Amino acid sequence: MLSRVNTRVxxxxxxxxxxxxxxxxxxxxxxxxxxxxxxxxxxxxxRTGTFDALLLDIMLPGLSGYRVLQRLREEGVRTPxxxxxxxxxxxxxADGLDLGADGYLVKPFSFVVLRAQLRAVLRRTxxxxxxxxxxxxxxEIDRSAREVRFDGATVALxxxxxxxxxxxxxxxxxxxxxxxxxxxxxxxxxxxxxNVVEVYVGYLRRKxxxxxxxxxxxxxxxxxYQVTSG
Amino acid sequence: MLSRVNTRVxxxxxxxxxxxxxxxxxxxxxxxxxxxxxxxxxxxxxRTGTFDALLLDIMLPGLSGYRVLQRLREEGVRTPxxxxxxxxxxxxxADGLDLGADGYLVKPFSFVVLRAQLRAVLRRTxxxxxxxxxxxxxxEIDRSAREVRFDGATVALxxxxxxxxxxxxxxxxxxxxxxxxxxxxxxxxxxxxxNVVEVYVGYLRRKxxxxxxxxxxxxxxxxxYQVTSG
DNA sequence: GACGTCGCTGAGAACACGCTGAGGAATCGT
DNA sequence: ACGATTCCTCAGCGTGTTCTCAGCGACGTC
Numbered sequence: 001m002l003s004r005v006n007t008r009v010x011x012x013x014x015x016x017x018x019x020x021x022x023x024x025x026x027x028x029x030x031x032x033x034x035x036x037x038x039x040x041x042x043x044x045x046x047r048t049g050t051f052d053a054l055l056l057d058i059m060l061p062g063l064s065g066y067r068v069l070q071r072l073r074e075e076g077v078r079t080p081x082x083x084x085x086x087x088x089x090x091x092x093x094a095d096g097l098d099l100g101a102d103g104y105l106v107k108p109f110s111f112v113v114l115r116a117q118l119r120a121v122l123r124r125t126x127x128x129x130x131x132x133x134x135x136x137x138x139x140e141i142d143r144s145a146r147e148v149r150f151d152g153a154t155v156a157l158x159x160x161x162x163x164x165x166x167x168x169x170x171x172x173x174x175x176x177x178x179x180x181x182x183x184x185x186x187x188x189x190x191x192x193x194x195n196v197v198e199v200y201v202g203y204l205r206r207k208x209x210x211x212x213x214x215x216x217x218x219x220x221x222x223x224x225y226q227v228t229s230g
Numbered sequence: 231m232l233s234r235v236n237t238r239v240x241x242x243x244x245x246x247x248x249x250x251x252x253x254x255x256x257x258x259x260x261x262x263x264x265x266x267x268x269x270x271x272x273x274x275x276x277r278t279g280t281f282d283a284l285l286l287d288i289m290l291p292g293l294s295g296y297r298v299l300q301r302l303r304e305e306g307v308r309t310p311x312x313x314x315x316x317x318x319x320x321x322x323x324a325d326g327l328d329l330g331a332d333g334y335l336v337k338p339f340s341f342v343v344l345r346a347q348l349r350a351v352l353r354r355t356x357x358x359x360x361x362x363x364x365x366x367x368x369x370e371i372d373r374s375a376r377e378v379r380f381d382g383a384t385v386a387l388x389x390x391x392x393x394x395x396x397x398x399x400x401x402x403x404x405x406x407x408x409x410x411x412x413x414x415x416x417x418x419x420x421x422x423x424x425n426v427v428e429v430y431v432g433y434l435r436r437k438x439x440x441x442x443x444x445x446x447x448x449x450x451x452x453x454x455y456q457v458t459s460g
Numbered sequence: 461g462a463c464g465t466c467g468c469t470g471a472g473a474a475c476a477c478g479c480t481g482a483g484g485a486a487t488c489g490t
Numbered sequence: 491a492c493g494a495t496t497c498c499t500c501a502g503c504g505t506g507t508t509c510t511c512a513g514c515g516a517c518g519t520c
Contacts, residue, residue, distance in 0.1 A: 101350065120331065124354065144404040146453050158507055159452030196509060198467060205468095221466070221517075388496055426498060428478055451477070451506070 006032045007122065008050060008170075012042040012065070013057040013084070022055065025111050026118075039063025046072055046079060049134040049141075050172050053121055054081045055114075066099060073100040078132040080121040084109075134169050137229035139213060141169055150213040157207065160185065164200050168217065168227045177224035201225060237261045237352060238280060242272040242295070243287040243314070252285065255341050256348075269293025276302055276309060283351055284311040285344075303330040310351040314339075364399050367459035369443060371399055380441040387437065390415070394430050398447065398457045407454035431455055 009031050011022045016037070023033045034051070036042040039062040046054055046068070058065035069081055082103035102124070103117040134141040140149045146162065148155045157165065163185045168176060176184075178197045186192045201217055208214055218226045239261050241252045246267070253263045264281070266272040269292040276284055276298070288295035299311055312333035332354070333347040364371040370379040376392060378385045387395065393415045398406060406414075408427045416422050431447055438444055448456045 100353075102354070123330070124332070145456065146405045146450055160508070192509075195467090195511085199469080199509075202468060219467070390497070422497095423499075425478090425500085429480085429498075432479065449478070 006030060007052045008032045008034065009053050009055060009118070010034050010036065010042070010045055010051045011055045012036045012039075012060065012068070013055075014038065014060055018057075022114075025114075029115065037061075039065070039068050043068050043071055047075060047077055047135055048172055049077050049079060049132045050170050051079050053118060054079055055084060055118075056081055057084045057086075059086055069099050069101060076133050080124070082114075082117055082121060134166070136169055136172055136227060137213075137216070139169070139216060139227075141166055150208065150211045153211040155207055155211055157204075160200060161203055161207070164197075165204055165227075168225060172227060172229070175220050175224045175226045180224065197225075237282045238264065239283050239285060239348070240264050240266065240272070240275055240281045241285045242266045242269075242290065242298070243285075244268065244290055248287075252344075255344075259345065267291075269295070269298050273298050273301055277305060277307055279307055279309060281309050283348060284309055285314060285348075286311050287314045287316075289316055299331060310354070312344075312347055312351060364396070366399055366402055366457060367443075367446070369399070369446060369457075369459075371396055380438065380443045383441045385437055385441055387434075390430060391434055391437070394427075395434055395457075398455060402457055402459070405450050405454045405456045410454065427455075 007030075009026055011019055011026070011033055012035070013019050013022070014037055019035045019037070023035055026033045034045060036045055039060045042054075042056065042060070042065075043063060045051075056065045056068060060068070063071075065083060069083070072079070072081070080102040081100070082105060083101045084105045084107060086107050102121050105114060105117060132143065134143065138151045141147075142149070143166070148157055148162065148165065164181065167181060167184045178194045181197050182192060182194065186196070201219075205214055205217055208216055216227050218228055220226055237260075239256055241249055241256070241263055242265070243249050243252070244267055249265045249267070253265055256263045264275060266275055269290040272284075272286065272290070272295075273293060275281075286295045286298060290298070293301075295313060299313070302309070302311070310332040311330070312335060313331045314335045314337060316337050332351045335344060335347060364373065368381045372378070373396065378387055378392065378395065394411065397411060397414045401410075408424045411427050412422060412424065416426070431449075435444055435447055438446055446457050448458055450456055
């Protein structure tokens with residue numbers, strides 16, 4: 001159990017201080033944290049569907065937290081969202097929850113409450129690990145239909161191949177070692193050799209190649225594999 | 231959506247005035263409301279599992295809201311619960327959410343916020359167990375008449391076959407594993423093997439085939455089954 | 461340029477998965 | 491009581507999938 005794939009949280013706030021504080025706190029809880037400072041970049045990051053939860057401030061430059069949430073839901077992204085508002089406006093609360101938010105916090109909030117809300121939200125979406133759509137470049141992984149498409153063309157994958165691709169895509173951008181992948185995809189049992197990962201990456205590449213996405217899975221020699229949006 | 235069964239909400243509060251107000255308000259929303267004034271009776275009512283949501287005050291005579299919630303979860307009752315507290319104690323919120331609450335309100339709260347939380351909670355749990363007709367492509371499932379048609383032709387199904395098809399259709403677009411289906415259609419108590427699902431999918435397909443809908447139930451090897459409109 | 465390490469791939473054996481026909485037990489309707 | 495219906499188990503078959511192995515090429519280092 002070296003570097004497990006942790007819970008991934010996206011923190012969106014325009015104040016750098018708040019971002020830093022939340023990032024540090026959540027990391028201490030053992031979560032992977034990614035931050036964004038404005039609406040558009042929050043939307044861009046969130047729509048990849050690779051997060052387990054979003055912490056979304058309402059007051060944002062570019063695109064309000066409301067709009068970000070609204071857009072995400074429209075696009076079928078069902079990642080749990082906790083809205084954060086600066087002042088206790090009741091109407092705001094109502095609107096936010098109706099838009100599909102899963103929780104609500106009013107500044108200033110204590111870290112204890114934040115952690116509790118996060119846990120509640122994660123418990124609900126449970127081992128399910130969010131049933132939305134993962135998008136990466138032209139690649140689409142529909143987790144509820146268990147279907148993979150690239151530029152519209154569906155790619156038929158075996159269960160193992162699918163699990164591997166999903167795991168790689170969920171860690172989008174980061175390099176996953178073969179041991180990481182063995183633990184995540186093959187389970188904690190030491191039943192399989194490392195070579196099986198290479199074999200299955202090969203299978204994946206061949207099938208992705210057939211639809212023009214051959215170079216999505218990149219080898220990082222000596223370290224592992226990585227999927228990129230290019 | 232013909233003969234809809236209303237959403238049933240259990241309201242628990244020791245103050246008669248609060249109970250009355252909430253009852254009137256929620257009824258106006260078209261919900262069925264049952265009230266309880268103390269912990270033990272709340273527990274007795276809630277454990278029947280016939281409610282779509284619980285509105286649970288924390289300060290209660292006999293048994294605190296916490297304990298009621300705790301007991302329910304221990305007993306496997308997963309009805310969504312919104313906790314109501316008299317004062318804004320942070321620790322309370324944290325504890326409550328960790329105990330398995332689905333929402334949290336602080337008195338005094340506006341009805342708008344309450345309604346929003348309720349809706350959010352109901353949306354999540356799919357409290358939308360609408361009766362009526364499910365349509366999928368040429369397929370029609372009349373749930374009140376327990377009748378299935380395809381392009382006008384009725385399909386005679388046994389109870390099990392019907393339950394299976396209905397469950398599959400309700401999850402339209404998503405892949406349901408055999409274990410999902412066993413739990414939903416056969417019930418948790420059953421010690422049925424997974425093969426029975428395969429057998430019944432076979433029965434279904436044969437009957438649907440006879441009216442030209444043979445390819446509606448798709449096998450996703452290694453994952454489960456899925457009904458598609460195509 | 462030689463060597464060891466690392467990653468890729470084709471072949472093939474073992475296995476798991478899903479489908480089906482047969483049949484037994486229980487229940488229902490007449 | 492009788493057949494019809496329903497529910498479920500079982501065993502067998504075909505096929506897809508998983509995984510190991512061995513060989514080979516690519517890469518980096520000295």
